[in-house]
Amino acid sequence: MKSIMNALLYMPPSLRERRRYLLFEVMCERELDKRDLLKEIWDSIYSLYGDVGGGEIKLRLIEYHNREERKSGVGILRCAHDKVEEVRASLACIHSVNGARVGIRVIKISGTIKGATRLRR
Amino acid sequence: MPNFFDLNVHAYPETEAPIEELLRVAKRYGYAGIAITNHDESVKERLNSNFIITGVEIRANSVLELKRKVTLHWGKVPLLAVHGSDDKLNRAAVEDSRVDILAHPCGEKGEGELNHVSVRYAAANGVAIDFNLGALIHNRRSDRARILDKMRETLKLVRKYNAPMILTSNAHSIYDLRAPQEMIALAALFGMSKEEATSALCDIPQGILEKRWKKERAVELL
Helix, strand or coil, X not given: CHHHHHHHHCCCCCCCCCEEEEEEEEEECCCCCHHHHHHHHHHHHHHHHHHHHHHHHCCEEEEEEECCXXXXXXXXXXXXXXXXXXXXXXXXXXXXXXXXXXXXEEEEEECCHHHHHCCCC | CCCEEEEEEXXXXXXXCCHHHHHHHHHHHCEEEEEEEEECCCCCCCCCCCCEEEEXXXXXXXXXXXXXXXXXXXXXXXXXXXXXXXXXXXXXXXXXXXXXXEEXXXXXXXXXXXXXXXXXXXXXXXXXXXXXXHHHHHCCHHHHHHHHXXXXXXXXXXXXXXXXXXXXXXXXXXXXXXXXXXXXXXXXXXXXXXXXXXXXXXXXXXXXXXXXXXXXXXXXXX
């Protein structure tokens, strides 16, 4: 009995949602707050795809931090595996965050966080 | 790795963006070249780099002024673009085979028009129709919806008459530049397929710079 309960705690692999992790780079005029950036990304998604489309994208901001040396930052986003191009378009449509002009590009896409952050040779 | 080009970028002195900065960012984004097309004047500075293509974007209020300015700049710069605005000027621009690019034919805010006759002329004269993705980045809601609608219409005509088309950022600063993959994703918003968008960023700009369509036309005339 206990083993069945244990097995139910985990989602069967066939039902697990497939995700993509996007490593992105932000070029910005000044340092950005993580919360402001996420709000701007959501605004952009809603503006382009609406509430229904926004829900399907299943976006999460996993990590964001400003780089020290240059005016830029890097972060990781998570989204549904078939919505990568939509997320890309939404990111490209962002022109400013809290009044600071920004330009965002996606550097790498992977199925795991480890894969997205692995250094390229 | 294909060679990506962005053929409509505005730099200092028209904007605050120095050419060196634009060059650095565009290289980082993976472009093979960008064209500096300031309004009505080419950049005087000589850079020893074939990454930067000097061009000019002609802005005119009347057809006569347009013709005069095309004659003035033709042969002096490698790339001649015309600032698209209303129907009449767009028509005059595509009828002139000296023009390389008709930039943002729908206007920067989607106020212009491009009809099927103009697109047919563009195809015959080798004038590339430009889709200005900067307008999608900087506008929101009803403005953007209108621009997307116009672009969809234009794309339909361009496909029909097989006119050359390009994607540009119309960047005024380094923050307006977008990487090629992002440009392709933006082009998908108005129904352009990935293959079309890739060729609009690689082959067609290359062809414009080599004046491929102009040469074909010269052969036809002979």
